[in-house]
Amino acid sequence: MTRALTGRSFGTPGNQDFATRKGSGDGGHWPVAHFDVRDPLPIPAPRPNVRRTSGCPDRAEMQHANPLNLNRLTPAEGRSCGQILSGIPNLAPQKEDAMRHLAISAGLIACAIPALAQDKPELTVYTYDSFVTDWGPGPAVKEAFEATCDCTLNFVAAGDGAALLSRIKLEGARSDADVVLGIDTNLIAEAAATGLFAEHSVSADYTIPLGWNDTRFVPYDWGFFAFVHDTDFPPPGSFTALANSDAKIVIQDPRSSTPGLGLLMWIKAAYGDEAAKIWDGLADNIVTVTPGWSEAYGLFLEGEADMVLSYTTSPAYHIIAEEDMSKAAATFVEGHYMQIEVAGKLAATDQPELADAFLNFMVTDGFQSVIPTTNWMYPAVIPEGGLPDGFADFEPIKALILDPQKARDIRDDALAEWQDALSR
Amino acid sequence: MAGRAEPVSPRAGYGAAALVAALILVTLGAVVLRADAPGALGRADWAAIRFTLLQAALSAALSVLLAIPVARALARRDFVGRAALITLLGAPFILPVIVAVLGLLSVFGRAGWVSGLLGVLGLEPIHVYGLHGVVLAHVFFNLPLATRLILQGWQDIPGEQYRLAAQLGAGPGVTQRLLEWPMLRRVVPGALAIIFAICLTSFAVALTLGGGPRATTIELAIYQAFRFDFDLNKAALLACVQIVLTGAAALVALRVEPEGGLARAGLGRPAQRWDSGGLLLQDAAVITLAALFLILPLLAIVMDGLAGLWPLPPGLFGAAVTSVLVALLSTGVLLALALPISVAAAQPGCSWLEGAGLLGLAVSPLVIGTGLFILLNPVVNPAALAVPVTACVNAVMALPFALRILVPRARQLRAAHARLALSLNMQGWPMWRYVLLPRMRPQIGFSAGLTAALSMGDLGVITLFADPQMATLPLFVFRLMGAYQMQSAAGVALILLALSVALFWFFDQGGRRHAGA
Amino acid sequence: MLVLDGLRLTRGTFALQADLTVQTGARVAVMGPSGAGKSTLIEAIAGFTDVTDGRILWDSHDLTHAAPGARPVAMLFQDGNLFPHLSVAQNIGLGLRPVLKLTGAEQSRVAQALARVGLDGMGARLPAELSGGQASRAALARVLVQDRPILLLDEPFAALGPALKAEMLDLVRDLSLETGATLLMITHDPSDARRMADQVILVAEGQAHPPTETAPLLDNPPPALQAYLG
Structure with a gap:
């Protein structure tokens, strides 16, 4: 029998210290982080550009330009070669491809014999399926990171975000993984509780609405959940308006999919103890509940519903990849729940330096510039080129997120509430 | 015949059945041993069990009820394309679930063809979501199987009996009472049980078309226990419930054995009958309706797919090769298991062996996959074993169908040739080589084709083991959908459908060609 | 006795x-x-x-x-004395050895048996191509070579x-x-x-x-x- 088990690969729930602010404090609301976003994606000041027009980079500039600590990066043997190879690409921005290739070739020739004589160190990164596909970020990230590290980066796809965490739990400290990439804010508490993850030392100018200061996990992208609709459909402007309308929606099951769980937390964050009432009101709007994102989005595209639970960035995909302007994300006055996707280093890794290097690399342009048009999420750090057109179209009024520990604590009750409301 | 010696020792069959049982039980055990929470079934789990039983029972009942007139019409009529129609009707069975569901919704959905037609007439669109939607989808998947099983029952009624009935001046009513009711009483319980067992493990269909958490099945509860709560004990417990329920269904199926099983199903020509003169229109209507019900969604899949065929996504070729490789390996493993089991199960007192095979239907791929993962991971990189593991699990899951096809034939052969073979001292390999294999060739072809096609369409355990470089076509479709590439996904789904049908056809025809007298 | x-x-x-x-x-x-x-x-x-x-x-x-x-013991049953998918000669050959790879001497014994029961030259036929009497003769030929x-x-x-x-x-x-x-x-x-x-x-x-x-x-x-x- 065939069974479609996997959901969309956008992470699942978790745990750590967030920069959360208290919610508005009306009785019964959960502590909620609110963030007013006029300009939802503040563009950071451009960083010093280490562009060169000719000649070879000198050592000092290489060190400066490369955010990675090269001395810790590679094992003792072949270190100098690693430095040469890894320093160059980051030094030379994209436009100087010719020079870079030349330099790489020179480096390769110089290092050919020692490089052949020894194995390159390998970094194993567990992630979700869609990250590693040809149209996901994986291939570009692999190429960019390998150009900086003189190592081999292996992605291992482990289903979706939830499957990723259960796989790490199954493997425990024996895991081959050095880094796990693709856990989301709803799973962080759970992931931290395993005790399998190590602290990190990455810092960056995050452009995540609520900032970031978790010590175990490093964010690489984020998004807002939203209901996506056809532009010729007039969307309701809030959950209550949706509940009172005839609009038909498709959502995902919180027990098997990340967005489904996100919606559960979204309504909990916006309405606290009133959440059950909202679900009651939504019950007759919900056409069906699917196991994963793919089924729901597929049903929506087939015309089975007016709106589908997805991301504010979904219309950007249609605009950029398909030049299709017919999709939009509805803005809800209650605010939009955030999903932040993170990576963490496993404490039991046998490549701690390389893992650190990867996490550091993750918040640089080489990684971040790939994210918008491959993972269709907002990058955690706005890349130098800014965001592609289509990403700025949606301006949420308020960003919502529950403290990860809180999210974990209320999950079972919220789920029961949801089940009761929709089973009537 | 109370024979004691057998041309082929049942030991190999026992061994194969024990292997299957061990695979299922050891993986289940591995999950239990790895668990650290005391799993217990909660209120929601019991609700899931109740819903699972309800939808499986309804799906089985309706599939079989509708299959009876279809099978009767097909049994009575011969027309151009009859064999092709019967082959094509098998297609829903081998489709990846999500593809089939989208195809169904193109026809029956809120924005589907039927609703469009109703809209033209000024009527409300149909609402397909809910228990009735789940049952509709399961009927779509299983009606062809039920039809084949029951059609075989009709074709097993010897032509002489119809002649006798005609001689007695029996009209359709009397013929029914005399010949058809007794046959149905024999065949229907088995068909009910096997479809009930298939529907027990439904997950995506039940949830997607069920319309909400009311439609939670045991398989979804297992998924939740694994992924959401990481409660391995509970997952194992629920898996046991599934096994017990399927086991019960299997017991019923075996007690009331459809003698023909799937063997030669649909291949025989209709027996000449004298009671059906006025029924031509009725039969034509039944066949047309059934064909429309099954073919329209397939047509929708084909049309969607053609639009998404170009450009071909990168990686398609590799995924297709992997899928075919897995399908061929599955088929090999299946035959290695099914042939000895079927020949052993054909011997008196050994029919319970088929029950061991039916366990394959009961097993959640998530449980078996996780169990294997727990067992293999410390020893070897799971990705290195993706192909063989997937092939083995697919084979185990196809085993019940293969046994339904092979056991009845093995029984016929045993009745026809066992004594002669024994008196000629043909035992073991010569018996296989010169008698069983050539004489079972059509059934081997049919079951190999079915297994290959099922394996092509299965997501099964591949998700746990696959590495990024290795995807099967269903996984590829799923990854495409997960990356917004719905059009491409539809195109690849069409390629998957075409390859599955082609593989099935290849094996099935290969079995029939040169088949001995 | x-x-x-x-x-x-x-x-x-x-x-x-x-x-x-x-x-x-x-x-x-x-x-x-x-x-x-x-x-x-x-x-x-x-x-x-x-x-x-x-x-x-x-x-x-x-x-x-x-x-x-x-x-x-050699036995002739009420029916099913010949494998329908094997040629007459192969059926008879099975009486000599339960595998179908016969030596030259064995093949000539099969031919002699065929001749003895009056089926000379019919070894290549399938049982379905024989009349009832011929099929019985073929079965007898097999019994003959079983000896x-x-x-x-x-x-x-x-x-x-x-x-x-x-x-x-x-x-x-x-x-x-x-x-x-x-x-x-x-x-x-x-x-x-x-x-x-x-x-x-x-x-x-x-x-x-x-x-x-x-x-x-x-x-x-x-x-x-x-x-x-x-």
């Missing part, structure tokens, strides 16, 4: 007792009412039916628990017309005379028994009686046989 020593066969409520001896080279008809156990007796000798008690001996070798193929000292016939010619059946029985008698085989043959027809059997074993009322001369028995049948013959 074949000895059934205190033999007891049971199947459910049915039971058959046999305590008798058949001389080597004898041709014996097994007669009796339907359901009396004629086939059961023959099958026990061939090894297809479990023996509840007693022994089956051939020239003082105990066959009671030997596998059917290991017994000095076993005991030949059991479970009404193999019942479906043939009277003339053809008589012809086949003559052929069987001739073959048994040539090979010296001991013949046990189930029949319902007294004229068949007279035609080729020296002796008759009467199976009736749970008992297989020792062989007696055919002509006197049929001329003056005991009550059980009388009731059967009518």
